[in-house]
Amino acid sequence: MVERIQKLLARVDRRDRWLVGVSGGRDSIALMELLVRAGFSDLVVVHVNHQLRGGESDSDARFVEELAGRCGIPFYQEAVDVKGRMEAEKKGIELVAREVRHEVYARALVAYEAKGVLLGHHADDQAETVLYNLLRGSNGLKGIRFENIVNIDGVSMRLVRPLLEIRRSEIDDYIARYEIEYREDASNAEAFTARNRIRHEVMPLLVDIMQREVVPSINAAAEVSREQGDFLAKELEMDQLLDPQGRIFLPAFKELDFVLQQSVIFHYLKRHGVPDLSRDLVARCVALKDTDVGAKCNLPGGRWMRRKEQRLFIQE
Structure with a gap:
């Protein structure tokens, strides 16, 4: 594992200053330890206290701060009332927690x-x-990329995941081998969220049904889907389909094959920061090209995709 990690880390310039997100759990702690061992000398540990587990959340923050101190790494933390924000914004816990971390x-x-x-x-x-x-x-088979860029409040932020090709069992072995201390979030073992149920119930059942590991096959299929999507994006030449105001020009759009029309809409919505891009949402937006259907379609976040004057565009 360590040798493969070194190859993955070679894709990241260790001479630069990097933030490393550390929750205190085994995965982020293992990443921090590996970065230190690999000679990353300009790190900043960032910890987000979601305040979801009372005193345990505060203990996690203290643990990470003490560990960063022992390693001589600067420490940055913020505490955010995730539950309060969930209630105020009527969003799910995973979405709010991710938004908070990114901010x-x-x-x-x-x-x-x-x-x-x-x-x-x-x-x-x-x-x-x-x-x-x-x-x-x-x-499509949408997963996590090794690297991507997100834009938060005008800040263009590069997110890199050096362990993305490493199995959880390998991380467990590494933690055990070097007797690395970490904090266990008890909620991760509770099957009360969809993602936790997939982890603790669905994945073991799939392994039992198939009588082999399923993670490599799932990830390989997702990689093929990503490569195909990237290829279509390159072939589209999106800007040639847009008018000077950045709206989709319908006469040119209608000349495309249906699969390419879907890809245009997907990348157009993604470019404009529309979240939760489902296949159904993309199909409903594509359908707007025809005048025998309604002229607008609801988008997540209170916006619309609208057809007007031979154009498709997003309306606030």
Whole structure:
């Protein structure tokens, strides 16, 4: 594992300053330890206290702060009332928690002038995410990328996941081998969220049914889907389909094959920051090209995709 990690880390310039997101759990702790061993000398540990487990959440924060101190790494933390924000915004816990982390990372990125954020997602996280998104009706086998850019409050933030090809069992072995201390979030073992149920119930059942490991097959299929999507995106030449105001020009759009029309809509919505891009949502937006259907379609976040004057565009 360590040798493969070294190859993966070679894709990240260790001379740059990097934030590393550390919750205190085994995955993020293992990542931090591996980065230190690999000679990353300009790290900043960032911890987000979601305040979901009372005193345990505060203990996690203290644990990570003490560990960063022992390693001589600067420490940045913020505490956020995730539950209160969930109730105020009527959103699910996973979505709010992710939004909060990204916002905290963006502020830390600016404060420390860092290159990006290193995160501890691994291969099993990838497979669980692919299944979760597939069952929610995502457009294709949508998983986690090794690297991507997110824009938060005007901050363009690079997210990199060096452990994405490493299995959870390998991380467990590494933690045990070097007797690395970490914090166990008891809620991760409770099957009360969809993602936890996929982890603890669905994945073991699939292994039992297939009589072999299923994570490599799921991730390989997701990689093929990603490559096909990237190829279509390159072939589309999106800007040639847009008018000077950035709206989709319907006469040119209608000349495309239906599969390419779907890809245009998907990338157009993604470019404009529309979340939860399901196959159904993309299909409903594509249908707007025909005048015998309604002229607008609801989008997540209170926006619309609208047809007007031979154009498709997003309306606030």
